Amino acid sequence: MIAKIQLGQLLKQYRDQAKLSPEQVSEHMRWHGTKLSRIENGYTGVTDAEADRLIQFYSVPAEDHDLVRTLAADGRRRVSYGHVRTDARAYVGMLAGAKRLRAFAIDTFDGLLQTEDYARALLTESSTATRPVDRDHLISGRMQRQEIILSGNVALEHIVSEAALHQLRTHNDVMQGQLRQLLQMSALPNVTIQVLPFGRPHPAMGQPFTLVDLAQPERTVVYIEGITNSFYPDGRSVETHTLVYDRIKALALSVEDTRGLLARSIEEMENDQEEVRGDGA
Numbered sequence: 001m002i003a004k005i006q007l008g009q010l011l012k013q014y015r016d017q018a019k020l021s022p023e024q025v026s027e028h029m030r031w032h033g034t035k036l037s038r039i040e041n042g043y044t045g046v047t048d049a050e051a052d053r054l055i056q057f058y059s060v061p062a063e064d065h066d067l068v069r070t071l072a073a074d075g076r077r078r079v080s081y082g083h084v085r086t087d088a089r090a091y092v093g094m095l096a097g098a099k100r101l102r103a104f105a106i107d108t109f110d111g112l113l114q115t116e117d118y119a120r121a122l123l124t125e126s127s128t129a130t131r132p133v134d135r136d137h138l139i140s141g142r143m144q145r146q147e148i149i150l151s152g153n154v155a156l157e158h159i160v161s162e163a164a165l166h167q168l169r170t171h172n173d174v175m176q177g178q179l180r181q182l183l184q185m186s187a188l189p190n191v192t193i194q195v196l197p198f199g200r201p202h203p204a205m206g207q208p209f210t211l212v213d214l215a216q217p218e219r220t221v222v223y224i225e226g227i228t229n230s231f232y233p234d235g236r237s238v239e240t241h242t243l244v245y246d247r248i249k250a251l252a253l254s255v256e257d258t259r260g261l262l263a264r265s266i267e268e269m270e271n272d273q274e275e276v277r278g279d280g281a
Helices: 002-017 022-029 034-039 050-056 062-077 086-095 114-127 133-144 172-186 236-253 257-281
Strands: 096-103 155-161 191-196 207-216 219-225
Touching: 002 034, 002 062, 002 086, 002 096, 022 050, 050 062, 050 096, 050 236, 086 096, 086 207, 086 219, 096 191, 114 133, 114 172, 155 236, 172 191, 191 257, 207 236, 219 236
Parallel strands: 096 155, 155 191
Antiparallel strands: 096 207, 207 219
16 A cells, blocks of 8 residues: 555656646546546556556656665565455555554544454344354454554544543443553553544544555555445545644643543443442342
8 A cells, every 4th residue: 555655746746847638638548537637636546558558758867777676566565464455455554554543433433442342242133244254353353453542653643522532431341441441541651642622613523544654755644444344535525624634623621630530430341240240139
């Protein structure tokens, strides 16, 4: 995925220098629809033959011919993404080249922060992973991907609606374990967690999303995960989602106040357990 993004940026740079419009390139290459846009935004690769034709059409300097061809070849190389949906593979591929992730969630905590028990409870309640073997594969991949955060190489900012603290309250032990993990993870220097309290309207009502800030090339990608499909809007969507995220961040509790809320929620669940035990005595 990173090679495709690098190639797309390089090709757009040379297309601009050649003063060629997208329509001119599409006509010359006999491409239809949005193929050029998808190439320049790093979502689609090119064949060796297409790379050579673009090199000639864009008058790419000789010293960059090998670079274009190498990026084109790397972009076509098959990569193991683990057990993830096809439409989410681009996101998983980008994680390796990310320097920062800024995620806003509503009903659940980000997979990079989930405990195994919490992930299993979510997937058990979900209709998208009904077979136990599928759940096991998904959970295993999710736990492995958390290494990019635990290694300290990638910064994670996670803002989550207060609703997530209540969604799995029927799984009391699971939720306590998850909230304790959030407290532990929030102590890491590369992780910040904030809760957006009830009663604070915001510009992303009903729409979770993640901003992936890539290291090389420097670029921000918007990732929106749906029930059956994932989306990677480009263009002005990146700027819009960045402004929305900043607005939500300003409305959310501070990191310290969030830690206090998590601790109180754990205490409440512990008290609920004690009451249940007392009623059953």
